[in-house]
Structures are given as C-alpha cells and as structure tokens.
Amino acid sequence: MTSNTSLVIGANGQIGKKLIQHMLDADIKVKAMIRDPLQAETFEVMGAEAVIADLETDFSFAFNGCDSVVFTAGSGANTGFDKTLLIDLWAAIKAINYAVDHNVQRFIMVSSRGAEDPDKGPKRIKPYLVAKHAADFALLHSRLDYTILQPGRLTDEPGTNHIQTQRPENAAEQKISRDDVAACILYCLQHDHSIGASIELFEGELGIEQALSVY
C-alpha cells in the first residue's frame, strides 16, 4: 500500500486537470480517475497514475492505496437532471461510502455556492443545488475528515492566488477562476486545519493562505 497518494475524482474536468498539475508540482502522488482510457496518457505524461473507472458503476477499487480523495466530478451543464442525480449526488455518496470502507480518511468535496440553501439560489440551477446540498449533507454526516469547498460561478480567467470567503452581495461578483479553486483545494489538502470546514470561495484581495488560514 502506497502512502500519501491522493485520488482525484473528475480528473479530466477543468478543475481536475489544473489541480493535478498543482499537486504534482507539490510532490503529491496522484491517482487520476478518468472514464476514458484514451485520456490516460495525458495524465501519465504529467506524472500521475491513471485509474480507469466509471462513476455510474462500482469504482471502489480506485480508492486502494489512497489516503485522501478530492471529488471534483460533475455531470456538467449539458446533461439531464437524471445525470445530476446519478453523478452529482449518487456518485458523490458512493465516493463517501467507498472512502469510509477503504479508510481514506481525508475527503475534499468541490461543492457549490448556494448548496447550503438551494431555495435562495437561481431557480434555473436549483435542482443542481439540491443535489449538491444532499451530497454535502452525506459528507457532513460521515466519519471522514472533510473539507467542503463551495466556489461561486466558475470562470476560465487566469488564477490570481487571491480570493475571499465572504460572499459578495453583488451576484455578478460571486465568481472565481477554476485556477484559483484548484489552488484552494491544494492548500486544504496540505493543511489539516481546514478539516471540518465548509468554505465558500470567490475572487478577492486576500492571498489564498491568508484567506484560508482562519479555518
């Protein structure tokens, strides 16, 4: 059994890829969980181990030899709400259960701003927020060392390494780059004081370390 290996679920997503590069740069061993074998080479060239697994079937074997997991998978904006139930909710619940079963104690969940109270979110994404709420709830009531990150609307702007964890009043400002989300995940993975925290993430003026050191 290897040690200090982190499983990234949703490795081929936009946050996943950036995160894995950050992790490898920080000398963290990475298992990149992907669905399509054709994606494996990309991750192996980067220096990660690729694990081929499907979120809609049994993916428990991916947890072997890991001591932390990051769930950053999502069904995406272009699928039906059946997939919201099957991926954003059910695959997340299964990941939590697998982590418990495999003693993978550290679990970082990439959730969403507004998941705490879907009634207050935009009506269009409310069903999605309900799924994220229930996934977060399952993690909160697990025995795992969790951190729940709830980023605002994701952008492709370059990362600034500066964020804030207070939600801006202006909805248009409730956004953050995927780059900065990836950097925040890495910080949490490396800092156990974030265990037990649920943290909203937006672009801001504070260095990531300064903003997250209070949790």
Place this chain on the structure above:
Amino acid sequence: MTSNTSLVIGANGQIGKKLIQHMLDADIKVKAMIRDPLQAETFEVMGAEAVIADLETDFSFAFNGCDSVVFTAGSGANTGFDKTLLIDLWAAIKAINYAVDHNVQRFIMVSSRGAEDPDKGPKRIKPYLVAKHAADFALLHSRLDYTILQPGRLTDEPGTNHIQTQRPENAAEQKISRDDVAACILYCLQHDHSIGASIELFEGELGIEQALSVY
C-alpha cells in the same frame, strides 16, 4: 396549540387520500396539506382540516400545531427529474427540517423499495431511488422519531390487510396495494415501537399487526 394532530403531506395523492380516511376513522385529527384550494372541500367534508401549501415554496406554517407528520408526496411518474430533485428530495428534506424546527417529533416517510441501494434497482427508476435514498438518509440523521416505509410497486388492488416485510425474490411479486400501504402507515402512527425502523412492504400472508409488531 392543538394536540394529536397529524400533518399529511401529499394528502391529495392516492395513498394520502386513503390514509386520511383511515386516520379519521381512527379518530386522529388530520391536517391535509394540498396545493390546490379547489381540493380543500373534499377533505373538509371528510372531516380533515385542509392546509393550502406548495411543496416548492415555504410550507413551514403547515407544521403549526401538529405532533406528527406523514410524508407521502411525490413528483409522480410523468414529470422530469428536475421535479424528482425538487419534490421527492428537496421537499422531503425541508419537511424534515420544518419538523425539527416545530418540534414535530414523529415523522413517517413513505419511501420506496430499493432506496437503500439504488444500484440494485431497475435502471429506469435509479435516479428516483437516489432521491429517495438521500431523503431517507436525511431523516435517519435527524433528531426525529422516524419510521421509514419502503413499499414495493404500488397497485390499485383492494387492500387485504395482509403483508410481508421480506422482499420476495421474484420481482413481479414485489408489489403492494396503496390501500395496504395506507393501513401500514396508520399502524406505525399508532405504535411507537416502529420508531427507528426502516421497513419494506409487500403483499403477503401476515396480518399487518402481526407483520409490523416485531419492529
């Protein structure tokens, strides 16, 4: 504040209507929660109090003066999975939270056979089973005195007052009439030994009292 009043969420559903008649026959005061004011008269003629509330908005006021609640609402088979998320999951979670907030300690959830492990259910209804699983999980982790009833495929056959709680191997036999589900809900409402139990319900050979007395 009235006492011994039970709130039925999903009163106008097929199980809800039968249940309310059973409850009134047993001298239980009923608040029948319905969406459409035009449905009110039916329930008032029966002897129930009608409460007009929408599961997709704030329905907390419906809990006032109640000491138990039965959740038997569902989005139905003819709506999209957005409604599965908004009604079967989110409205159930909200009902649990409202019950906690209003000290409505007794909560009976009408769930579904297979909600414990959606992976083993028919693929067609898997997203629905995921929603029911997460709703049941929220109730299991609440501070409420819950009973979770997980009936098999619902039929409109006349009730027999005979059931079994062991799942038949043959999928075609995993069914139960709405009449008998309503009778089982009433039994649980009247018998606190069912608190803390999750019980599958199928048609069978045992009297309801005999089948449920072991929980």
